[in-house]
Amino acid sequence: MDQNNRITSGxxxxxxxxYFVPIFIGSMFQQLxxxxxxxxxxxxxxxxxxxxxxxxxxxxxxxxxxxxxxxSSGASVTVSQHYGARDYRGVHKDIHNGYALALLGALLxxxxxxxxxxGLFRVMDTxxxxxxxxLTYVHIILLGLPVSFLFNIGTGILRALGDSKRPLYxxxxxxxxxxxLDLLLVIIFHLGITGVALATVLAQCISAVLVSLNLMRLDxxxxxxxxxxxxxxDVMKAQLRIVLPGSLQSAMYGVTNVIIQTAINQFGxxxxxxxxxxxxxxxVYWLISGAFGVSITTFAGQNYGAGNIxxxxxxxxxxxxxxxxxxxxxxxxxVLFKKPLFxxxxxxxxxxxxxxxxxxxxTPFYIFYSCANILSGAxxxxxxxxxxxxxxxxxxxxxxxxxxxxxxxxRPELTTIALAFPLSWIVIALLFIVYFLYSWKKIxxxxxxxxxxx
Numbered sequence: 001m002d003q004n005n006r007i008t009s010g011x012x013x014x015x016x017x018x019y020f021v022p023i024f025i026g027s028m029f030q031q032l033x034x035x036x037x038x039x040x041x042x043x044x045x046x047x048x049x050x051x052x053x054x055x056x057x058x059x060x061x062x063x064x065x066x067x068x069x070x071x072s073s074g075a076s077v078t079v080s081q082h083y084g085a086r087d088y089r090g091v092h093k094d095i096h097n098g099y100a101l102a103l104l105g106a107l108l109x110x111x112x113x114x115x116x117x118x119g120l121f122r123v124m125d126t127x128x129x130x131x132x133x134x135l136t137y138v139h140i141i142l143l144g145l146p147v148s149f150l151f152n153i154g155t156g157i158l159r160a161l162g163d164s165k166r167p168l169y170x171x172x173x174x175x176x177x178x179x180x181l182d183l184l185l186v187i188i189f190h191l192g193i194t195g196v197a198l199a200t201v202l203a204q205c206i207s208a209v210l211v212s213l214n215l216m217r218l219d220x221x222x223x224x225x226x227x228x229x230x231x232x233x234d235v236m237k238a239q240l241r242i243v244l245p246g247s248l249q250s251a252m253y254g255v256t257n258v259i260i261q262t263a264i265n266q267f268g269x270x271x272x273x274x275x276x277x278x279x280x281x282x283x284v285y286w287l288i289s290g291a292f293g294v295s296i297t298t299f300a301g302q303n304y305g306a307g308n309i310x311x312x313x314x315x316x317x318x319x320x321x322x323x324x325x326x327x328x329x330x331x332x333x334x335v336l337f338k339k340p341l342f343x344x345x346x347x348x349x350x351x352x353x354x355x356x357x358x359x360x361x362x363t364p365f366y367i368f369y370s371c372a373n374i375l376s377g378a379x380x381x382x383x384x385x386x387x388x389x390x391x392x393x394x395x396x397x398x399x400x401x402x403x404x405x406x407x408x409x410x411r412p413e414l415t416t417i418a419l420a421f422p423l424s425w426i427v428i429a430l431l432f433i434v435y436f437l438y439s440w441k442k443i444x445x446x447x448x449x450x451x452x453x454x
């Protein structure tokens with residue numbers, strides 16, 4: 001895979017953008033089928049179904065997605081570093097251990113999900129009228145976790161190798177299949193929420209097969225071979241060192257969002273539906289931020305592995321400026337066109353009004369998270385994952401928990417709950433700026449010592 005050259009050599013902005021654009025477009029398609037789910041449920045099944053899919057069930061699904069990303073990041077970081085250093089034996093072990101880790105992780109999460117999700121829904125004060133639909137949706141998603149894990153780990157490995165185009169193609173296929181199945185199962189066969197969940201799982205199954213077949217056609221030195229999928233002790237240790245902090249971070253993200261969702265649930269079905277809809281609009285920012293995050297992690301990882309520490313610094317600066325600019329532009333657009341955008345998802349004026357309140361409290365502060373996202377992504381690519389996870393835990397998770405339990409009782413309003421997001425972004429941005437500046441001198445020194453040893 002010759003695309004490594006544009007990451008470890010050549011024009012830095014061009015190399016990052018050529019890598020970023022396919023990831024961003026792919027994320028748009030991924031969000032498109034998630035949005036299509038919401039539109040189809042909201043318009044053809046009803047407000048209660050929309051609240052069921054996007055409320056407590058939506059938070060559980062988000063936790064699963066974050067855990068998928070956390071587990072796949074273990075293979076992605078080690079693959080990018082070994083590929084940048086041209087250690088193809090290391091890449092081979094990373095890929096096969098990553099697949100083994102993904103399958104084990106999927107099995108464990110599915111078992112835990114079936115055991116604890118019903119009780120968790122009750123702890124979250126999920127309205128009784130939404131309980132059965134919420135359980136149905138999550139149970140089907142849990143059954144499909146193995147293919148979801150394989151799809152995520154496979155696309156993560158391809159991107160770590162510098163290939164962001166093929167994952168785009170598979171996401172487009174997944175999107176098209178998902179929307180087609182949504183229309184068929186929900187509108188034609190009237191399967192409701194069951195149809196939406198089945199459409200998601202079946203679409204990911206097809207894409208997981210395609211991405212795995214692609215990995216089998218890579219350079220024979222590190223191509224995927226099903227019979228060679230196994231756990232390598234040294235690689236498992238290295239990947240778990242990245243996976244465990246990331247997964248713990250994802251789990252804590254989930255815990256805090258469950259707490260926030262619980263607080264929102266107490267405002268009733270209209271507020272749950274409004275928050276669900278806002279999350280779909282808000283997701284536009286997260287797909288931009290996520291694409292920049294993957295880009296800088298891979299860029300930093302390959303260049304760190306190749307000993308190009310100067311390119312890491314320049315790439316981080318460029319990506320930081322690019323994401324912050326995008327965050328400001330998107331904030332302005334969402335604020336200006338908030339009501340027409342909410343109207344795409346629902347015709348209920350009460351839901352639209354509540355959604356606009358949430359949007360105005362959160363959206364203008366995207367730029368702060370952008371700073372944290374790029375700095376943490378660069379650090380993660382260079383293997384600085386433990387302290388990064390602790391910073392995120394403190395600035396996001398711990399802060400939000402304290403806010404919900406300390407500030408919301410003093411002023412029990414929807415705006416008070418929503419402020420947990422922007423305030424935590426400000427805290428985490430400041431923490432990551434301090435940590436990045438503190439770490440950079442050590443990173444440069446380590447790079448010099450490694451160069452001397454080589």
